[in-house]
Amino acid sequence: MNTILQAAISGILMGGVYAIIAVGLSLIFGVMRIVNFAHGEFLMAGMYACYALILFWSIDPYISLLIIAPAFFGIGYLFQKVILNRMLKHEKSREPLSILLFTAGFGMFLSNLALMLFGANPLSANSKYNGKTFEIGGLIVSEPRLYAFLISGVCTICLYLFLYKSETGRALRATSQNRDTAKLMGININRIYCIAFGLGIGLVSIASVVLVPFYYIFPTVGSVFSLRSFVIVVLGGMGSVPGALLGGLLIGIVEAIGGQFLTPSYAEILVFIIFLAVLLFKPSGLLSNEKS
């Protein structure tokens, strides 16, 4: 029983990180109908950036958030403004397939750039949080994982409040519901696209920073998380923030508890099977904004 509880806790903590990655992906899809296939690679880039800050200036990873998150928001904003917005103009269909492939190509480019610059060996950052644990009632809780969960949770809630309480948030939601009507209401949708992509990349960079104290960094680390986040986004309903949170926690728990009974590879299959079941029986997701 204790081991299962232990697994459940580590699952929930990891689920929080999955959630914030998925929230970013979900936001991008919700607003622009683009599945960002480079999402995991942005995560990887964030991890290397955080690693570099620790290595060269020995900046505390949680403080480096203040540098990395705004920087990645800027990168995402510019990426959308300079490249994707121009491509969106050419595409008439609502779900632009060539942009999807473009992001896939960009992901391939980024992960190989990392391979070129840093080599294939997994790196591990030296921060004072590595391997520290709490003990609560006989259960061991990893300190950096707990911080990761808390930071991710707070950021997700902030995003939710931003989307529902601020003027820009309302504009984002309006654009995701119907871009033409939003345009007619005087919303500058190109700017909204940039903000959405910036926020998505900013959120994934937060995930990358909180992962650094307890996760290895390697060029293909992104694919581990991007697959999970695709699953989570579909599970929760594309474009839904609470759905992504719920989906993230669910996948974290399923993976951790499944790992207790099955081999790791079959625990992974279990995740995919849940994914397919949701796709087939409730393709709009568990908590969806969209009417299907």
Add this chain to the structure above:
Amino acid sequence: MKKIKILPIIILAFAVILPVFVSSSYIIQSLVMILLYAYWASSWNIIGGYAGHLSLGHATYAGIGAYTSTVLFSTFGVSPWIGMLVGGLLGGLLSIIIGYPCFKLKGSYFTLATIALLYVVQIVFMSEDKIFGFTTNGAMGMSIPLKGESFVAMQFMDKRYYYYIALAMLVIVMIVSNIVKSSKMGYYLAAITTNQDAASSLGVNVPVTKLKAQFISAFFTAIGGTFYAQLIMFIDPTRILGYDLSLQMAMFVIIGGRATVWGPVIGALMLVPINELTRSYLGAGQAGLSVVVYGIILMAAIYFMPFGIEGHLKKLAIFIRSKLPGKISQKEGIQ
């Protein structure tokens, strides 16, 4: 009167005599890869281009084809020529089983479902040593038993044989692609791609039409899998059941020109050599550099030609024709 097209015949004739002038087996091997990828891209195009469903799980079928023929050959000694057809049919059957539920999904949801299914199959093949009781060696991969020069075993010392087999396969799939495109089914598919609901209300049987396209596409993809196994003489789940292979098939089509007969071929013809060149010139030095360069070229191609090279070539041809004196257009008219 039926219009006879000259250009495809010239290209085919050129392709047939080309190996006579090439002695380097490395170049022949590269040419075979171009043909194989053109073949795979053309197969993918039937569902990804004509039917407009971006499948990123097509390596599933390539893998089924490769594993079926290899298991049949190494366990029972069945000729890969027969194994090829069995694999094709199994791949087609699986594609129906996969397609039936997945075609209810639209757009990106369909794409994500195909990726998930690919990973399920890949993980099973990697973690199990036996599939349905047949030895597949898990993540270690399978070597095709060597029989020396043998037509029945589809093993040749001279790479030119593979070249001609691949060329024949490509020609067949292009003819099928042309038939699909210009038949009733092609128009149905085009209608479905433009507006599925409207097509359905006009009496197009949407699920059956899509499943037919899916079957044809998967059947040919699986046959390509067998050919790949016989060419490389080794298969493993990371490559033949890999996401990368699926992505390549889609990339060649999107860059070449989707929903056209020649687009996938043009895409493979342009990109496979670039991939080979970057790999052989840059691959040895810095790890990753070749893919970085290749990735930039891919992105540039999609960015500047989102509808594919094929359309631009057509425009160019029309432009040249309009600049030439009247002879050519008269000739066209006579034909």
